[in-house]
Amino acid sequence: MSALAQPLAANLVQSVDWLAVAPPAIAAVVALLVLVADLFVPEARKPLLGWASVAGLAAAALMLLPLLDADRSTFCVRGTHACSYTADRFTLVIQLLVLGGALLAALLSVTALKDADKRLPEGEYWFLLLSSAAGAALLPASRDLATLIVALEVASLPAFALVGLRYGDRKSSEAALKFFLSSVTATAVSLMGISFVYASTGTLYLTQVADRIQHVDGQLQTLAQTGVVLTLVGFAFKTAAVPFHFWVPDTYVGAPLPIAAFLSVVGKAVGFSGLILVTVVAFPSYADVWGPALAALAALTMTVGNVGALRQQATRAYSAVRLLAWSSVGQAGYLLVPIAAAAYSDDAEHSVGSTVAYALMYTAVNLGAFAVAALVGRTRTANRITDYRGLYATNPLAALLMAFFLLCLAGLPPGIIGLFAKVTVFSAAVDAGLGWLAVLMAANVVIALFYYLQWTALLFRAPEGEPVKHRLPAPVTAAITLTGVLAVALSGAPQLILRFADTTLF
DSSP states (O other), X not given: OOTTHHHHHHHHOOOOOTTTTHHXXXXXXXXXHHHHHTTTSOGGGTHXXXXXXXXXXXXXXXXXXXXXXXXXXXEEOTTSSOEEEXXXXXXXXXXXXXXXXXXXXXXXXXXXXXXXXXXXXXXXXXXXXXXXXXXXXXXXXXXXXXXXXXXHHHHHHHHHHHHTOSTTOHHHHHHHHHHHHHHHHHHHHHHHHHHHHHHHHSOOBHHHHHHHGGGOOGGGHHHHHHHHHHHHHHHHHHTTOTTSOTTHHHXXXXXXXXXXXXXXXXXXXXXXXXXXXXXXXXXXXXXXHHHHHXXXXXXXXXXXXXXXXXXXXXXXXXXXXXXXXXXXXXXXXXXXXXXXXXXXXXXXXXXXXXXXXXXXXXXXXXHHHHHHHHHHXXXXXXXXXXXXXXXXXXXXXXXXXXXXXXXXXXXXXXXHHHHHHHHHHHHHHHHXXXXXXXXXXXXXXXXXXXXXXXXXXXXXXXXXXXXXXXXXOHHHHHHHHHHHHHHHHHHHOTHHHHGGGSSOOO
């Protein structure tokens, strides 16, 4: 072997830090075990696959605890600081969000599969859910563009199948097709952008891209700029930012309700963590390009999302799910604000911390709202907003928690954590000099108050006709209770989340 080849070969030798990669690895291994076990488990014992999946996600989340002591990196190039996988504070917070959200979606799925009466194949369902969770947990740890796009697709591809998995449901198939076409378009655009970035910089590692893209040859300048723009456009699709949001309402309605909850939280975590990594870590020198673009997207997204939610008719079939879908688009606009502010701020990581803090609040309360929607949907399959009228008369605890979740999303007391999270995002915009965006955000919060309060008031009105008693299965009860306790605890001690906005994350 030549002297030149020896160091190159040595660089290919990788030492794997198994503890660092444990959270996504456990989810992936359990997915494979569940798929194989499905071949041998008799039909009467299929529910065991669901509980095994819940246990696997809980184990993956618990493996975050040993990683709290220090940052860990693996799959690194020898002699450099370039690594493909890094378990730093940002990674652990997003992985907690992803695995916690997947765990709650899994609890809702246990009951949903039982109610589906074999229209949802259990083995395939759990395999796809765990696979998507594994990809979503891998993404925030990715520190090169190749791993980033692979993690993005591992999270996305199973989600297409989950949306359209219900047998003989045309609505579900149409939703899956819309979701698939939009996501494939996003991936194609992202891959083209990444290929341009690689061609102009000669590297895929985010930190090296950040250094080299500032000094590309004049002949490659246009190629690098195009690559940055295309990469950002691709990730904007993944975050459901307007005008790339058209798939959201129909996909949420067509998907099984636990999968809609999963997409509303875990899907957003995937898109926003990827967007943070490519903007703040890989392309900081292009802040003058992505800053104004993301500010405009944030303004458009929050406005269109809230107006769309405001226009929902309470008597229309699936109006409750549609309102939550449009609300999630509006919330995506708020999440974009601090990322845009990072382009104008001297402390970009502090701005990103505001997005992370808001995402943690949104995860807890939005999953709680979907959990109550899953409860009501068991007896009211059309899941209209009017179906929630008089919920307090039949299920006082569910009604009180639903009201609390909606008030948190609106940012009104006693939903203190929602109020504080919105103030944190608002402050990030003001501190970055984006006063116009802060004013627009305030206007959108007022718009959102109307439809959140309208739904909240309906919960306590006298029911029309004979009240429908909603039976509380144990998994749904657990999901509602967990999210309720978390939301109440965070409102009592908001510093548990808001401290992420006051410290650096990377």
